[in-house]
Amino acid sequence: MTAPAPAVLVLEDGTRYTGRAYGAEGRALGEAVFATGMTGYQETLTDPSYAGQIVVQTAPHIGNTGMNDEDMESRRVWVAGYVVRDPSRVVSSFRSLRSLDDELAQDGIVGISGIDTRALTRRLRSAGSMRSGIFSGAEAALPDEEQLAAVRAGRDMRGLNLSAEVSVLETRVVPAAEGSEPLGRLAVLDLGVKESTIRKLALRGFEVHVVPQTITVEQLRELGPAAVFYSNGPGDPAASDAHVELLQGVLRDGLPFFGICFGNQLLGRALGFGTYKLAFGHRGINQPVLDKATGRIEITAHNHGFAVDAPIEGEIESPAGFGRVEVSHVGLNDRVVEGLRALDIPAFSVQYHPEAAAGPHDSDYLFDRFRDLVAEHRSTKGAAQ
The missing domain is CATH 3.40.50.880 (Class I glutamine amidotransferase (GATase) domain)
Known part of the structure; x- marks a missing residue:
């Protein structure tokens, strides 16, 4: 199995977290927010309320029950990007039809795994939600200054009608x-x-x-x-x-x-x-x-x-x-x-x-x-x- 491509999460204050690509590769821009549910990641991903946001899961182990067609809250995955610590290596639910990472890749959702989501959550809790970006694959090799400039040029949720x-x-x-x-x-x-x-x-x-x-x-x-x-x-x-x-x-x-x-x-x-x-x-x-x-x-x-x-x-x-x-x-x-x-x-x-x-x-x-x-x-x- 090919090792995941490198990836980096960049916050608008310049904080950086290096990890591995998860889901689609490329660039994702959005407001970084954290979600504290230990279950229900499929409902979270397909909730249209998360449009425009890069969602950080505080639960460390995500993806173990895969994805199915019954628990979809809408017609597609809506998050702008996805951040997890330890994606499940296997899917172990009789209801599962496909894996979470395959679903993210299919819907073009750029994610990152393997970072310290606890430290990231503490950062967002103290500094507040902020604009952010995930850069993976070839995008991860861009100069730090170029990545940060892209993040700071992203949309601010204040005054935004979605x-x-x-x-x-x-x-x-x-x-x-x-x-x-x-x-x-x-x-x-x-x-x-x-x-x-x-x-x-x-x-x-x-x-x-x-x-x-x-x-x-x-x-x-x-x-x-x-x-x-x-x-x-x-x-x-x-x-x-x-x-x-x-x-x-x-x-x-x-x-x-x-x-x-x-x-x-x-x-x-x-x-x-x-x-x-x-x-x-x-x-x-x-x-x-x-x-x-x-x-x-x-x-x-x-x-x-x-x-x-x-x-x-x-x-x-x-x-x-x-x-x-x-x-x-x-x-x-x-x-x-x-x-x-x-x-x-x-x-x-x-x-x-x-x-x-x-x-x-x-x-x-x-x-x-x-x-x-x-x-x-x-x-x-x-x-x-």
Whole structure:
């Protein structure tokens, strides 16, 4: 077997890590972030929220269960680059159809292995996420100055809108699950939606219409949905004014709304709050979150580098005129806003991922909460008519 080609990871502060090529060879540029999950690497790789990012796995041993077709969260691998310490030499799952490194090579994802990911993670945790690049094969032989210049010329996640890169171009319809109680059409704005989210919604009786991120409020009204959902996705929420204006139209129409991750940030903006970039973000499947309504602590899956800027305690008047709002969920590691609930209109959101296919499943109830909200709204609307 031919030895892997040399590779180097370069951070924008000039820090360098030398290792071996993993997956495709060449050059990859993106924001370096670390993910703390010990399982679920396939779900991570195929989550569109990771578009534009070079993902560092803190778990040292990656690839042992290979890749399959059932656990894909979207149509392809989305990470800009991939960093692991010790890739598995064998695949040992009966569900596996191919190896992880073959999948990365097939999708053109440039990766690096054999570096000290613990040291890299500590660097990102102290200095913050930053632009980076992986250079392997012939690219690894380029002068250090040329590699660093390429990294520093890369895109900054601040002010970056990536929705058009991950969204569907045409509406896709997924019928309600057989045996579920029908709740009507649900418009899902695809900002990088995951397949597990669509399945969870269909199981609750929604006829799921996954719509392009370019849809207008007039086109949405023509669809006649019973409710609207904003998905997870990559990029800076401050660069998504059109999606905020669309959501404000939805809220004024009185349609029930549920948002996840990026959808939570956009609800925050629609209600009149600001957003900000976290130093190194939350990425992993082991994040503790407090549900303020129940006092219950949930272990949750996260993937976000931005957050809503709103007061943690008490009821707040929406600066945009949508009535009272409260922060419903709080991250216990750093007191970040992890959920919003409007008290005078039927709208709520969470920052984390209740659909987490690789687990945990503590937050699955949120889909039931949304189903009940829509059913109650339909009942109230019918009674009024």
